[in-house]
Amino acid sequence: MSGVLYGLGLGPGDPELITLKTVRLIKEADVVAYPALVGGDSFARSIAQEFIPEDCIELSIEIPMAVARAPAQAAYDQGASTIAQYLSEGLNVVVLCEGDPFFYGSFMYLFARLSGEFTTEVIPGVTSISACAAAVAAPLSSRNEVLTILPAPLPTEELVARIGVSDSFAIMKVGRHLPKIKRMLDELGLTQYAHYIERASLPNQVVLPLEDAPEKAPYFSMILVTKGNDPWL
Template structure:
């Protein structure tokens, strides 16, 4: 009996928004894969797919899956496992699958949930991508940190007390997942006298990128793909 050759799983970072920031390796794998998968909310297009849309060949099988956010981990586990069954089926049938990941696959990305479920059974390769904090620093035009500075990435979902504790001990910070938590973050920055150093950016490197003064941000319209950078105060 001949064993079935399983497909390979590729998690490729497609960067923060600009299609030209896709790496050559990610482009090669994307062009070669018979199956292209990507995460999207049920009522929205996939950000990752939109980034690489110019490079899709048109004859590839596309798999769109949805990981609901803000769920209890135990409740989410079964839903996540069900969501990736089509990908698992393609791999089991011997087809390679490229999973598109906005930014970097292993930096707060949905690919991590595939990785923990499939990597033990299928050969898996990760292709890093440019993450949003790096893209934001380049777009804003500010060095993040120097020499022995401590750089931290904080989730805005943390409590105000936890944000304060982390910000006090960091030389440079990127605060992500702002959306509904923007007012809380802004108030913490005010209380720590960091507002003058802090920079706000939406959709870094994308066509609709916006860099706005934090004082002028409408907290009712803060998108998911936005962040605040507090660069190092050190200057050379």
């Protein structure tokens, strides 16, 4: 019999935000796989490191961080091929994923390659948006309000159009796009409602009004805006 493939959501970074089910599956795993920077460390592994069995097989899948899709797709192809070999041998494989596996998660690319052939289970995790809202101590939306999730690399005109029809929104993958986002929100008159959060739930978490945000932002940063609505009214 083939092994089972598990996509495990680890949450935003604080190990205490990992679900009990995910902890159990990590501890029971034959193979623990995780994405990593090429030649670098794995953030996903660092979140779950205290739960990884000493006698398990570890598989680091190095993903190139480049605009071109081909190098990353090749890395997922190779990673999926290796995982398939372990599953075919009857070993259970867990893939560690920051946040939630199906919310901008790298696991979805392995899922697309393997789920048609092997039994696969996805365990959800706390999303970065939930962690950032908690860090800001502000509700994202209520009743019939519309929450929109926007990747910062989108063209400015598309961001403006989507913001115009949203009650609240989260801008993700801020990084080098922070100056563009700050200018845009200032021109829209929304800076006063915006919060900047980086590395939510981690010891080095930063939470600031957007106007006080630094000029450079790490990849794990986000901007939350609620347009001044009070969900308690």
